Amino acid sequence: MESITKNRQSPETLRAMVERAYGADRAPVGDGWFGELGHGWFNVAYRIRLRDGAEVVLKIAPPPSVEVMTYERGAMSIELRTLDLLRTRTSVPVPAVDFADRSRELCDADYFFMPYVDADNLGVVGDGLPAAERDACMEQLGAVNREINSVRGEGFGPLAGPPAASWREAFTGMVEDVLRDGERRGVDIGRSYDEVRSVLAAHADSLDEVSEPRLVEWDLWAGNVMVRDGRIVSVIDHERAFYGDPLIESGFTGTQMSAFGDATPFMRGYGHGPLTATEEVRRRLYCVHLLLVMVIETVYRGHTTSEQYDWARARLDEAMALFDPVRP
Numbered sequence: 001m002e003s004i005t006k007n008r009q010s011p012e013t014l015r016a017m018v019e020r021a022y023g024a025d026r027a028p029v030g031d032g033w034f035g036e037l038g039h040g041w042f043n044v045a046y047r048i049r050l051r052d053g054a055e056v057v058l059k060i061a062p063p064p065s066v067e068v069m070t071y072e073r074g075a076m077s078i079e080l081r082t083l084d085l086l087r088t089r090t091s092v093p094v095p096a097v098d099f100a101d102r103s104r105e106l107c108d109a110d111y112f113f114m115p116y117v118d119a120d121n122l123g124v125v126g127d128g129l130p131a132a133e134r135d136a137c138m139e140q141l142g143a144v145n146r147e148i149n150s151v152r153g154e155g156f157g158p159l160a161g162p163p164a165a166s167w168r169e170a171f172t173g174m175v176e177d178v179l180r181d182g183e184r185r186g187v188d189i190g191r192s193y194d195e196v197r198s199v200l201a202a203h204a205d206s207l208d209e210v211s212e213p214r215l216v217e218w219d220l221w222a223g224n225v226m227v228r229d230g231r232i233v234s235v236i237d238h239e240r241a242f243y244g245d246p247l248i249e250s251g252f253t254g255t256q257m258s259a260f261g262d263a264t265p266f267m268r269g270y271g272h273g274p275l276t277a278t279e280e281v282r283r284r285l286y287c288v289h290l291l292l293v294m295v296i297e298t299v300y301r302g303h304t305t306s307e308q309y310d311w312a313r314a315r316l317d318e319a320m321a322l323f324d325p326v327r328p
Contacts, residue, residue, distance in 0.1 A: 003041060003301040004301060007107070017107070018058075021101070026050045039223060042062070042239070042301075045057055045060075059111060065108075069296065070178070071174065076111075079238045082239075086148065086151075086235075094236070099113045117236070119226035119234060120226065121227075122223070123224070137227055137232065138269065139268050142267060144269075145266070152214060153243030155243065167207050167208075168204055172207075175200055175288075178289065190317060196292070209279075214243065215241060215243060216245070217235075220235065221251075224236050245286075248286045248289075251267070252266070253287060255283055257318060288320060
């Protein structure tokens, strides 16, 4: 996926990064030792073959000259912190971090190296799998996501803090950040921004049911899952994690909006029964938030086609319509 946030580097700079991370004796020589991994939407990632044949992935944060959305600031630091939490407090399969550099000496942004995961991206191969096999993978994902959500935080909001006093305060602040991002760049969301604010205010009491901050990935969809022989072998891309309500996870989105697929296998693996009336209201608010991000980020990422914008605008209309009236 093309985006102006992708901070591509020259072969000479990439080789210098490899040498700093792995030493001169493992730095590649000749040609054909690197290639860009094209499925990411935000950071640039390279698949690199070291001199000894080992394969690694280099992930580079956006250049500081490119404006990103408020919640995306410092995303690589969030990912590194999340990876450490998952490695030390869960059995969830995530990549190790071989080397991280925040010095900005070799390039203008943070970067880190991790081993290459030799597996298929579920978001790429999923539609070609037999339905039963794909459902089995989504059921596994539900179980994995539940374990991630088992990590408790000391407060709601960003991993690095400061914590909000409540989930209501944290989530309404997150939505307001997105709305202000959109207003700042004049993004057409198909309605007034204050209409969204009014819907959020009218139903914010549903957020008060959430009393315990849990680690949530928020972006854990099939495209961030690596599978091999029908099993999940790695979960990737953790830069959007925060402490909040597990119901905001991507796997639950389909409970309210069919455009996001059938949530049944995920929920079965997660061990979550039918949503209560209050949970449904909360999940609809999370749909609105997600679709606002999907609409507004197209401007920040400099998309040259309207495919994502058009799709997300239509879905945002559907999500807002869920509140008129709110069904029991």
